[in-house]
Amino acid sequence: MKIAAAAYPIDWFDDFDAYAAKLTRWVRDAQGADLLVFPEYGAMELASLGGSAVAGDLEASLHEVARHWPHVEDLHLQLARDHGCHILGASGPVFETGRPVNRAVLYGPDGRIGHQDKQIMTRFEREEWNVTGAPGLRIFDTALGRIGVLICYDSEFPLLGRVLAEAGAQLLLVPSCTDTVAGFHRVRIGAMARALESQCVVVQAPTVGACDWMPALDENRGRASVYGPPDGFWPETGIIAEGGMDQPGWVVAEVDLVRVRQSRAEGAVLPYAHWPEQKHSRLV
Numbered sequence: 001m002k003i004a005a006a007a008y009p010i011d012w013f014d015d016f017d018a019y020a021a022k023l024t025r026w027v028r029d030a031q032g033a034d035l036l037v038f039p040e041y042g043a044m045e046l047a048s049l050g051g052s053a054v055a056g057d058l059e060a061s062l063h064e065v066a067r068h069w070p071h072v073e074d075l076h077l078q079l080a081r082d083h084g085c086h087i088l089g090a091s092g093p094v095f096e097t098g099r100p101v102n103r104a105v106l107y108g109p110d111g112r113i114g115h116q117d118k119q120i121m122t123r124f125e126r127e128e129w130n131v132t133g134a135p136g137l138r139i140f141d142t143a144l145g146r147i148g149v150l151i152c153y154d155s156e157f158p159l160l161g162r163v164l165a166e167a168g169a170q171l172l173l174v175p176s177c178t179d180t181v182a183g184f185h186r187v188r189i190g191a192m193a194r195a196l197e198s199q200c201v202v203v204q205a206p207t208v209g210a211c212d213w214m215p216a217l218d219e220n221r222g223r224a225s226v227y228g229p230p231d232g233f234w235p236e237t238g239i240i241a242e243g244g245m246d247q248p249g250w251v252v253a254e255v256d257l258v259r260v261r262q263s264r265a266e267g268a269v270l271p272y273a274h275w276p277e278q279k280h281s282r283l284v
Contacts, residue, residue, distance in 0.1 A: 001144050001257070003201075004033035004250045005224035007243050008090065009209040010217050012048040016068065019046060020075050027079045027087070031252050035086045035144055037205040040102070040118075040152045040177040042090025043072060044217050055214050058129055062093040062100050069094060073105065073112065080107040086144060088173050088205075091118070091151055093131060101134040104149055104175055106142075113140050116149035119160060129216065137163050145170045145257045152176040155204075156190035158197060165198035165272065170260040172198075176206045179219040181245075188225065192238055195227040199263040199272040201240070201255050202227045208246045224251040231267035233259045 006026065013019045030036050046068045047054060047061035054060040069092070076089045087107045093100035094117075102118035102125070117134035118125075125131040137160065140147045148164030148171070155161070155174045164172060174191045178184040188204060195202040206222025225242035228234030241253035264272045 001034040004030040004036045004252045005203050005205040006038050007208045007224040007248050008039045008042050009248045010045045010211040037088045037173050037203050038090035039205045039207045040091045040175040043092025066093045066095050076107045084109045099132045118151040119154045122153050139167045147171045149173045161194035170257045172202045174204045181221050184222040192227050196229050197271045199229045200260050226253040233263045
């Protein structure tokens with residue numbers, strides 16, 4: 001399959017039509033990819049529709065973005081259908097109880113496949129933004145393969161990735177949003193570690209660039225990348241494809257998930273198969 005990972009800049013919109021035009025252009029420019037991955041909190045650019053005072057307020061911006069979700073979903077459904085592709089939409093806040101979760105939705109040519117909420121919240125989400133976790137990982141069975149999603153910080157926790165791998169995930173999607181180079185590398189290292197230990201493909205799609213009108217996403221650092229396990233069936237570096245640091249645009253890679261099965265059965269090392277041996281380890 002062809003995978004496109006977005007390094008996605010945050011833009012100001014005067015109306016929803018301008019946002020729809022941007023998304024339509026991005027999907028059209030994805031080189032006919034079968035799977036398009038947008039970043040964590042990329043949907044927050046919709047806060048601009050509330051005006052500068054709303055966009056500049058942490059709480060108000062969450063509610064402004066959340067109220068546009070029905071239209072966002074309709075747009076993604078149409079784009080996935082029209083282009084015959086799968087799209088992991090940029091995540092954003094969804095209010096189902098008192099506080100919002102951070103939700104990414106997977107769409108396919110035949111409709112909405114499902115959603116994944118972020119599991120573990122960063123300090124900013126906990127202490128300043130009051131966005132909450134929603135425990136519960138999901139596996140998406142698609143025509144492309146079995147897909148799991150680890151939203152940004154979630155990728156830094158090996159047991160989350162292992163739950164998805166043991167459930168049959170061949171492909172892990174890691175939408176990210178980090179405001180420092182260190183933050184980006186924490187997610188990158190986590191994503192690459194998940195590819196190594198579970199011998200699967202991992203896709204990282206970050207927000208990039210400055211956004212001086214929204215304090216929640218004022219700085220965005222990263223590069224889009226596709227990773228695999230460096231075990232003989234994939235590049236020696238574990239990097240299948242990557243873009244330039246902080247450079248907006250798509251990074252596209254051709255990936256054959258048959259290699260995931262080959263890696264897990266015939267790799268130079270077999271961490272996926274040998275994982276259970278850790279339970280026997282103890283201090284002596």
